[in-house]
Amino acid sequence: MRIDLHAHSTASDGTDSPAALTAEAAATGLDVVALTDHDTTAGWEAATAALPAGVTLVRGAELSGRWYGDEPTVGLHLLAYLFDPGHAPLVAELARVRRSREHRAENTVALLNADGIDVTVPEIRRYAAGGTIGRPHLAQALIRRGLVATVDEAFKPEWLGRRYRLAKTDIDVFTAVRLVNDAGGVTVLAHPRASGRGHIVPDTLIAELAAAGLWGVEADHTDHSAADRARTRLLARDLGLRVTGSSDYHGTNKTVRLGAFTTDPLVYQDMISTATGAAPVTGS
Numbered sequence: 001m002r003i004d005l006h007a008h009s010t011a012s013d014g015t016d017s018p019a020a021l022t023a024e025a026a027a028t029g030l031d032v033v034a035l036t037d038h039d040t041t042a043g044w045e046a047a048t049a050a051l052p053a054g055v056t057l058v059r060g061a062e063l064s065g066r067w068y069g070d071e072p073t074v075g076l077h078l079l080a081y082l083f084d085p086g087h088a089p090l091v092a093e094l095a096r097v098r099r100s101r102e103h104r105a106e107n108t109v110a111l112l113n114a115d116g117i118d119v120t121v122p123e124i125r126r127y128a129a130g131g132t133i134g135r136p137h138l139a140q141a142l143i144r145r146g147l148v149a150t151v152d153e154a155f156k157p158e159w160l161g162r163r164y165r166l167a168k169t170d171i172d173v174f175t176a177v178r179l180v181n182d183a184g185g186v187t188v189l190a191h192p193r194a195s196g197r198g199h200i201v202p203d204t205l206i207a208e209l210a211a212a213g214l215w216g217v218e219a220d221h222t223d224h225s226a227a228d229r230a231r232t233r234l235l236a237r238d239l240g241l242r243v244t245g246s247s248d249y250h251g252t253n254k255t256v257r258l259g260a261f262t263t264d265p266l267v268y269q270d271m272i273s274t275a276t277g278a279a280p281v282t283g284s
């Protein structure tokens, strides 16, 4: 059984539509794929409707979380699976973060304009096409101006990685874990040691999150070295957390392929027997 628990679609910053993502899962020989768009469940319905025979969809999201108790604050990504998408307090928090992303995109465009780079908000919105707006959509504009060659280059410090990187208002991470649990879902801390995105998530914070109801942690991820993976597994064992592996597929916005990393079927079975907010669906 091949299980990939982290993939993005055009509902956020991936380039495959939710339907195309499920087709890609079938073509890649995956048995299970999770749709985890940033701060939204907008792709769930289309992905469910398009499911190829024999492919199981785990409906999820990747929440923009933050620990505000340290200075500087610690940004992190929290994968949430099989939660009730109608749970009002969670729906409200996701909507608030998406609005913050809109404001950040507008402010980033203003910053670029002030430096003589003539990108526009409507253009960025066009690349987001109604999905959760993110820096990869700003990257598309920089590529079209010939300022960078690839999305990866657009994330260098001179561009969206630092100079044109603005803060957004993320969900307090302890609130996020509690809301997902209240909504019947399970949470997995995404790529905790992906230092290329900023700071790694401190082990002490992961321990506190485990005590607060975090279910698992992503160890096998393209942004983790072999040492990062081993260390994440050891920490998970100490804290009683489950370990997942996944691709974090973004279509052509990233080079990693769907199914590049996978999750142990026993961990997946544990997940689906724990979650009560939504069930996995299998195409017939």
Ligand code: AMP
Pocket (backbone or CB within 6 Å): 013, 038, 133, 134, 135, 136, 151, 152, 153, 155, 196, 197, 250, 253, 254
């Ligand atoms: P945002 O969520 O808007 O802050 O943008 C960050 C997103 O851009 C992440 O979720 C990544 O999936 C994506 N991304 C694509 N390429 C890179 C890169 N080279 N470094 C960091 N993030 C990247």
Ligand code: FE
Pocket (backbone or CB within 6 Å): 008, 013, 038, 134, 250
């Ligand atoms: Fe992303």
Ligand code: FE
Pocket (backbone or CB within 6 Å): 062, 077, 190, 191
């Ligand atoms: Fe992420």
Ligand code: ZN
Pocket (backbone or CB within 6 Å): 006, 008, 062, 248
């Ligand atoms: Zn992701």
